[in-house]
Structures are given as structure tokens and as C-alpha cells.
Amino acid sequence: MQHKVRVWDLPTRLFHWFLAATVVALVITAKVGGNAMQWHLRLGHVMLALLLFRLVWGVVGGHWSRFASFVHSPTRLWRHLRGQASEETAGHSPLGALSVFALLAVLLAQVGSGLLSDDEISFSGPLVRFVSGEWVGLATWFHSDLGQYLLIGLVALHLLAIGYYVLVRRRTLVRPMLHGDKLLTRQAPASRDDVAARTGAAVVAVLSAALAWWISGLGAG
Template structure:
């Protein structure tokens, strides 16, 4: 039978993050006025990461961080075939999630202080020195390549599981379900949907406040 593993907020986060990552890369490569969209995509990434962190504590069973704590020992045991597959994130997948949140979150936060050395700068750049802006901008550009590598590993893992392990990772991230037994599914109800919407609104509001902080300070 099919059971719910990935709730809709987790799935929506996953696909929106992918869209924003692609949009951010395309817009920064185009440059010029497209940089406005680069910043917008970055703000969306920040909001998504904030939401996912919150959802990691109050979401459904397999979305909670408690269900996939980072464990180097379990990861090594998994690579040696001593840990069986689970419905949720396996030990390697767990590290991937934490790395994505850390690096994408750091990239989005760094973008708030970075500039393009021409006409665009992050909304919080005015609060730090020019030397700090230059340093953060360099780190922002360097981390871009780290993210490329992480995304390549992520896609490579998907292909490996699909063709070598005969396991589809993409389908369940669309449907939310996997084959399982009664009692293995995620705990879900209408209340969690409401909670997800509240947290999404709060995350968006937090990003809006951060982005407009410079304007309000300047006004007063």
C-alpha cells in the first residue's frame, strides 16, 4: 500500500527552492536589470529556508529534523550496507538536507550585504563597512561554486538511485507517497496545513521586514 511520507509543505518547499535556484543563476548570468530578479529570487530562497527550518521542528513525521539527525557513524554504516533504507531520509540524504539548508541559507543572507560592484547592492549593505561588503561579496561568489557542486551531487544521487538501485526519488517528491505499511505514514491532518500556511506567512513577513529595514531606517 501507499503511505504519505513527504507532506505537501515539504514537497512545495523542495520544488520552489529548485525554481528559485535556477532563476537566481539565470538572472545573475544575464546581469543588467535582470539583477533585480536575482535579488527577488534570493529573497524567496531566504523565506523558503526560514520556513523549512521552522517546519523541521513542527512538521509531520518525516519532515522533522528529529527523524533524520546528522550522524557520521550512521552515514558510514549506510555506505557499507549495514543500515537499511527507510521511508524518510537515509543517513546520506540527511546530510544533503542540512548542507542545502546551510549553504542556500548562507547564500541568501550573504546576498543581503553583497553588491555587484556596478549598480546593485543588498538591502543591508548600508549597515556594514565597504570592506565587509567586499568580503561578503567574494564569499557569495565563492559559495556559488560550492552550491553548483552540491546540486550536481544531489542530481547525481537521484540518477544513481534511479538506474543503479532502481529506486525512484523524484516520483515520491511529487506524489508524497511511498510503498509502506499501516502506521508507517506521516502524521497529517488539516491542522498541520493551517500551521504550514501560518509559518509560510510568518517567514515571508520576516523577509519583507529584513529587506525593507534599510528603507525604514533611512526614512526615520
């Protein structure tokens, strides 16, 4: 018997697709350069707002969106890697949870280093004036060299994992991120996704956007 469970609440799904679109746009504007760098800067502030939202939602959001649900024991991770997992996972698998943490960490590092970067031509982060030239140089190097390739690599691995699950495991990871539900062979807790939860998420989103906007204006102070 299969059980239909709401795994991904609407705020998490919207975050996921906005994040994907913003990452693509950031990579494109960075590669184009020139006048596109102004859009790159604006999109960086959008990414900051998204990440701030996700950090908060990872604490107060739906059950499977909370970071607490991402924590798996080393034994379970090892069994998962060896294909010996005895039960299906409603939320992220042990390896999937690690990939989410890694992606969020790299995105935070990219946004943080972008706020401190200065290409000495047309791009200067809003926090440059608050740190020494040595830190600006280090942040600029990370943001333009190491960080972007770490991000592209993680995104590529993410897409390969989706392809593996679809083609080999015959399980789709995309559809649940569209409508929120999964069909499971066992009962599992459902993520809260009612009007109150969505209203709370909207408040968090507005506050996150406001904080990102305030940070973006520090460079003009």
C-alpha cells in the same frame, strides 16, 4: 507485504519544488546580469522566505520533515556508505540527510551574504548599510565567487544521486516528492498531512514571507 506510508507532507513537497525553481531562476538571473539583477534580488527574498519556512517546518512539520528524523548515528552512516544498511529508510538516508543539511547551510550562507553584498554598479543588498566595508567586501566575494560554486556543486551531486538511485538501485526519489507516499516493506510512522497541519504550514509561510519582506525593506530605511 508492502505498506503505503505518507512520508512527505504537502508543505514539504511544495517547499521542495519552489526551492528547486527558485535556485534555477537565481542562477540564470545571476549569469545574465544587467537588468536581470533586479529579479535576482527579488528572488533572493523569495529564497529567504522559503528557508525561514523550512527552518520552522523542520521543527514542527510532519514526522519525516523534522530535522530530528535526519539525525543518524555515525555507525549507521558508515554502514550506509558500505552498502550494509539492514533496513530501508522511510525518510532521508544518512547520506541524504547530510546532503540536505549541507544544501540548507550553503543556501543560508548565499542568502545571508547576498543581503550584505554590493557590486558597486547596480546591486546592493538591504543590509549593506549596517556593516563595515570590510564585511561587505567579504560577503560580496563569497556570494559571487565561492558560494555560488558550492551551491552548483551540491545541486549537481543531488541530481547525480537521484540518477544513481533510479538507474542503479531501481528506486525513484522523485515520485514520492510528487504525491507524498512511499511503499515500504515495513511499518513506519506517517507524517501528519491533514487540514490542520496544512493550515499551520500556511500560517508559517505567511509569517516567513512577512519577515523576508521586512528584511528586504531595511535598506530603504
